[in-house]
Amino acid sequence: MVYIKSKGAIVLKYWLMKSEPMCFSIDDLKKMKKSPWDGVRNYQARNFMRDEMSVGDRILFYHSNAKPPGVAGIAKVCSKPYPDFTAFDSKEQHYDPKSSKDDPTWMMVDVCFVEKFDRLVSLQELRKETKLADMLLLKKGCRLSVMPIEKKHFNVIETMGSS
DNA sequence: GCCAACGTTGGC
């Protein structure tokens, strides 16, 4: 993906990020207002955060491994990428001895709460919506926890979540 | 709890 510049301003990009609500939910983010998105240990997902996110980008907050799974609300990127410090701590669940402070393997951004949807937009509903048919999330076997999403798809889902 | 679909690791 490439930064799209218009009159010198970086145009906002759109993302979908998965979290298990048992660990970290949209309600947790609402309470905290801002949180590091730590624990991502997949290179492709890391690369999106490290190389392609800009402050202000919009995020669909997806609840995975939930009953039902689906999009719960909206967040935004509110920091530049920086090292995921949880990788340095052997007591952390996502500790990774390969990653060092001098040469960090894992990078993350902070995310800020924007809104919780009036209602959860379930994966089942997303699959039924023909406008979303070519979404990356709905592709077979897509396990990416951080992925880009098209603006038009973002808007469709936002509409589904309000009312 | 099951299991398909991945991603990673490590022997060769």
Added chain:
DNA sequence: GCCAACGTTGGC
């Protein structure tokens, strides 16, 4: 570089 074994994700 190949690929089998293993670990993880995440829907169901």
